[in-house]
Amino acid sequence: MMAVRGLGIGRLGLWLQGRQPAAQNMAPDIPPGRGPLLVVQASADARLAFSQVQRRLARLRPDLRILEVGHLSPPAAQALMAARPAALLLLGADLPAVLVTAAGRAGLPVVLAEARLVADDAAWRLRALGRRELLRHMRAVLVTDPAAQATALRMGAERGRVALTGPVTEIRDPLPCSEAERSVMAQFLRGRHAWLAASVPASEEDAVLAAHRAALAQSHRALLFLAPADPARIDPLAERIEAEGLVVARRTLDEDPADEVQIMLTDGPTEMGLWYRLAPVTYLGGTLSGDDAAARHPFEPAALGSAIVHGPRTDRHATEWQQLGGAGAARQVADADALAAAIAELSQPDLIATLASNAWRVSTGGAQVTMRICAEVLDAIAAGQP
Incomplete structure (x- = not known):
């Protein structure tokens, strides 16, 4: 009954419901x-x-x-x-x-x-x-x-x-790169723990450099690919890094990440497809400070197999960050100290593989x-x- x-x-x-006013009275x-x-x-x-x-x-x-x-x-x-x-x-x-x-x-x-x-x-x-x-x-x-x-x-x-x-979810084609260039660069990375800090604003440079020191303490051959949000920061950053006793190479000078190089400064937002392919771990800049005018889309590294680390400021691309977080496909950190701890911990291949695999599934889902x-x-x- x-x-x-x-x-x-x-x-x-x-x-x-059918008697409610309709927006269109004529057949389309x-x-x-x-x-x-x-x-x-x-x-x-x-x-x-x-x-x-x-x-x-x-x-x-x-x-x-x-x-x-x-x-x-x-x-x-x-x-x-x-x-x-x-x-x-x-x-x-x-x-x-x-x-x-x-x-x-x-x-x-x-x-x-x-x-x-x-x-x-x-x-x-x-x-x-x-x-x-x-x-x-x-x-x-x-x-x-x-x-x-x-x-x-x-x-x-x-x-x-x-x-x-x-x-x-948004479908994004993987960013391209020169396979010949990738192959040459990969020769320099054998056995090294490499990570990428992408589109890093000036306000986060201290946090990224501190995280790399933590990575070096974990693995003395660790290599950071650092992509400043503003390419004008490349030369001042190189001078600062050298003054702090670290060895730096610059993509703008066509330098290679030789074994003694600890930080490779990329030429800003270009060739991101290359760096995502080379770095098993990517920190996406702007998510610690909220200074995210140049923030990259999180599906970019995800689609190319790079595990993702990010801060709490995820208003830009909020839906995609929520999807990655819900799938256990990204590591969120609260501050600079937590970023350093995460980068040091993510030198372990099994942790990297889990994050990267989950992220790839979300980005291609x-x-x-x-x-x-x-x-x-x-x-x-x-x-x-x-």
């Missing part, structure tokens, strides 16, 4: 062409996912016509269905009642991806009951995290239609999730075509 009552209230909630213009039509609605929190899915689908199915729509009125949704789309893809937290209902009436397969369902979605309030009813129309529900997966199941989605994919969404969409299109 309760299930029947819940279903009726759910339909009432669905009806009320249909893209020209003869290929199948995919209708997409993406919520504000899923713009990155839409961009990446759209690009990948265009490569996989060049004849596919992709139409992004906003919230439609019932007449506009019905007019859109008259164009005989092949499938509907929803990205993000929104479940547009009018569009999903129209798709259901037209027998259109619906895929919900990047679904960030929350606990309130499984409540027994009117709005939540309406969302439960909408979820019954989904051919596939691809969720971002275990909590969203549990919520989808509590909402009544069939277990076989719910899949935990993780979130779509966006491509895998995007492909999973695209596969579901193409299956839905095949199912929706006569």
Whole structure:
């Protein structure tokens, strides 16, 4: 009896959602062409996912016509269905009642991806009951995290239609470098503990140099690749390092990291693909002080197998840092002393390998999730075509 009552209230909630004012009362213009039509609605929190899915689908199915729509009125949704789309893809937290209902009436397969369902979605309030009813129309529900997966199941989605994919993350191609240059440089590094401090602002130079002294105490042949955020700092830094009794080489002078060299000053932000490949450990500058105007994206070293160390100031690229931290893919340090301790500790290959492997999985996971969404969409299109 309760299930029947819940279903009726759910339909009432669905009806009320459908009567809410819509932003668009006219049917959208249909893209020209003869290929199948995919209708997409993406919520504000899923713009990155839409961009990446759209690009990948265009490569996989060049004849596919992709139409992004906003919230439609019932007449506009019905007019859109008259164009005989092949499938509907929803990205993000929104479940547009009018569009999903129209798709259901037209027998259109619906895929919900990047679904960030929350606990309130499984409540027994009117709005939540309406969302439960909408979820019954989904051919596939691809969720971002275990909590969203549990919520989808509590909402009544069939277990076989719910899949935990993780979130779509930014896909960044690995930075390039000259393989000949990398090979030559690698000859100098055999048996040495090397690490990179990338885009280091002047405010963090003391902390980075202190961390390298700690690394030298752990391994007297340790080598630091130091990339100042401001290339104008290269010559003053070289003079300071030499005055402190350390041996320095400068990339700008075409010098090599010979065995006696303890710090190699790179030429600032250039050739980062080379340094990430050579250094098993990377500290990303700006994250200790918050002086991060020149901060590098954390997926850069992650995609090239370099373990990442960072400070607490991660407002820039906050989402990516959160993903790395949640996967145990980066080492956060609180201050300069903790940075020194972490760099010294990360001379152990097994610790480096674990961090680097986890980081690589996170940085490349966006491509895998995007492909999973695209596969579901193409299956839905095949199912929706006569």
